[in-house]
Amino acid sequence: MSAPEHEVADPAQHGFPTRAPTSGIGRVAELISGVMFALVFVIFNYKIVTRYFGHDEAVWADEVSVILFIWIIFWANSFLVRDKEQITFDLAYRPLPDRWKRVFAILRLLLIGGIFLWALHGSLDYILFLWRERTPVLNLRLDFVYSCFGLFMIAVVARAGWGIYRLIGAKWRGYI
Numbered sequence: 226m227s228a229p230e231h232e233v234a235d236p237a238q239h240g241f242p243t244r245a246p247t248s249g250i251g252r253v254a255e256l257i258s259g260v261m262f263a264l265v266f267v268i269f270n271y272k273i274v275t276r277y278f279g280h281d282e283a284v285w286a287d288e289v290s291v292i293l294f295i296w297i298i299f300w301a302n303s304f305l306v307r308d309k310e311q312i313t314f315d316l317a318y319r320p321l322p323d324r325w326k327r328v329f330a331i332l333r334l335l336l337i338g339g340i341f342l343w344a345l346h347g348s349l350d351y352i353l354f355l356w357r358e359r360t361p362v363l364n365l366r367l368d369f370v371y372s373c374f375g376l377f378m379i380a381v382v383a384r385a386g387w388g389i390y391r392l393i394g395a396k397w398r399g400y401i
Contacts, residue, residue, distance in 0.1 A: 254304035258297060265293045288362045292370055299373040303380035308388060326401040331392050338385025341378050349375050 272286040318329055352375050355367035391400045 251304070254300070258301050258305060261293050261297045261300070265290055265297070268293075285362050288360055292360070292365070295370070296373045299377040303373075303377045308384065323398055323401060327392055327397055330401050331389055334385040334388045334392070338382050338389070341381045341385070345378050345382060348378055 268286045268290050272283045272290075275281045275283045275286075318326060321329070352368055352371050355371060358367040359365060360367065360370065388400065391397065
């Protein structure tokens with residue numbers, strides 16, 4: 226007698242987000258993000274081993290972990306996390322008719338995209354200014370460390386513009 230086969234349920238039926246197959250660029254972004262997570266894991270474990278078994282401090286490990294965390298957060302939000310996956314307060318938005326959802330979605334994108342566009346020049350200028358400063362342990366230039374924030378800001382502006390373009394188009398119902 227063979228063991229019963231287990232049915233694999235569709236994740237979307239249980240409220241789990243499903244993703245469409247990503248493009249080549251999306252796969253590269255996911256790979257880079259995964260490598261950064263793996264590096265954090267390896268460095269964290271290395272630090273534990275050297276501290277408790279080697280009785281040595283790997284001070285560089287803290288700095289690299291923090292830099293990787295900064296990059297993971299801004300990288301993922303720039304290239305991987307879709308707008309619908311962001312945390313939102315949509316209690317007042319959800320019950321509205323589709324036309325009003327469209328209006329509010331356009332207003333939200335105009336507001337967020339506009340704020341980020343307004344702050345983009347100053348933020349990029351400050352990031353470029355940081356070439357003078359360096360990290361305390363590894364002596365890395367801070368403009369390289371925080372360049373991920375510039376990428377994030379550009380991505381937010383571009384995604385807001387693209388979202389407005391889609392919401393103004395004929396097939397806008399698929400994007401609310």
